[in-house]
Amino acid sequence: MAQPSFHLIKPHVKDLGGFTVKRLLPSHPHKMVGPFIFFDHMGPAAFGPGAGLDVRPHPHIGLATVTYLFEGVIMHRDSLGSVQPIHPGDVNWMTAGRGIVHSERSPDDARRSGGPLHGIQIWVALPKAHETVAPAFEHHPASTLPAIELPGVSLRLIAGTAFGCTAPASTFSDMFYAAGEMAPNSRLTVPADYPERAIYLVDGEVFIDGTEFPAQHMAVLPGAQELTIEAKTTARIMLLGGKPIDGDRFIWWNFVASSKDAIAQAKEDWRAQRFGKVPEETEWIPLPDEPKPPESFS
Template identity: 55%
Template sequence: MSLPHIPDPLPGDAAAADAIETIIVPRVRDLGDFEVRRALPAAQRQMVGPFIFFDQMGPVLMRKGQGVNVRPHPHIGLATVTWLFDGQIYHRDSLGSSQAIAPGELNWMTAGRGIVHSERTAEMELARERKVFGIQSWVALPKEYEETAPAFLHVGSGELPRIEADGLDVRVIAGSLFGASSPVKTLSETFYGEVVMAPGAALPVPVEHEERGLYIAEGQVEVAGQSFESGRLIVFRAGDAITVRTKNGARVMLLGGEPMDGPRHIWWNFVSSSKDRIEAAKNDWKQARFDIVPGDEKEFIPLPS
């Protein structure tokens, strides 16, 4: 199978001031053993396409005994998307799923009407020093699917399309990019991909989606001569022809899709078009009406005050 063609950089790219709608500098949160940088939701913008939550985890070098230790907690109205560059995380949920995720693999968990999950570092991983680095994002569900049945999907690295051309190494995580399509079924028009750019590479940003963002995980990029460093989410205006360039190499995430069907309320781990639905979920967690996580039943994160 031949690789899909990545078009040449467009000669008439919009000027940076016109092409860029918003630049978001993530808030840094200290979680003890590591930091996260939260790009969405932000004061400037709640969502890019269906993406309503976007966290960079690490990079951090964890010593022996240190690890990710997220106790069981609930979600409604969204899908969680876990993507790692380095390290490993062990996922368990109330459906009985039990799955390690490694770099290049995808965990896509649809919460729908309600699910509980935990994310830990496996015992064998705790026994060695290791780097942890990745992206945790949430995709809001359309109103008609907010109460859908919960589900979990793990996709191996060999199942996701990979395009290598012109100094670009593209992994298509969800939706379609450059003519290649992910096997992951999404409930709204969505695209998501990782692009590793070699020094001097140029990345044309697809124009077919109304809402488009680019998150710089590593390195520096340029848009129409304006330079941006890592830890920035750039949101582009609809329809503009944009080419992203790098002098020394970069790792970026392309994300977006069609606008969501209205704003969303977000509180703790709950997302919904209805405030009343979030209040009901809060009460359900407080009253222990969510299902337990088999194999991780002894701990949980209490409802915040």
């Protein structure tokens, strides 16, 4: 049997009390794909009435985060004062830069009725020249994202440049990130525009250059080579990649940086509550090595 033309990453599965998260990046030997340093598949989950997502305020440095939903809704709040729900197909792009704090929760109306939650959350490491830029937040509705229609394949460009289109989010490096839906027996050629590329199969049955590719796994593709994805059933995929980042990155908890000193400083700043505050939020997540959080920021 021929060896596959890609490296397969298996998911690291965590059960968060009825809410499953599958982590694909970072992994070994592929800590990153282009500037992508973190990739989580959230759910699918079904919350009962009165239940929902509650990620308390927590900090980030040195990265940009993006949440992309298939189902459900999440309310984003941050230390810049942003308050923005994200719905399926929209993009919430948050640049942490030198430091930002945010929370992610189910909105009150969704919590009352309960319902599904399913999506992808990724982190993009910032180049060294932009690691300490001012934090920023952008929301881009689904209707503003480039749509690429091919025979049997619908793609939505979430960020970066690919397939002759550029998405509106403010990126700091050469990259692309797209969501795709494939009809049964459809084919998609992934161009060799970037030296590092990967495919994540959310669901469905797919082959890459004739090799079967299991769902909820990531295929890291060889550089400078076009590959063809063939869907045997209806399938949902995520495409990502870019140029390699400018040097190694350290990742500790929610912090990403090109130096250990920057990580140490961020830890001390969060411990001393020198990051900003999320308006109307009093809870916060302590550092992993802290025994207990104070009751509030004040």
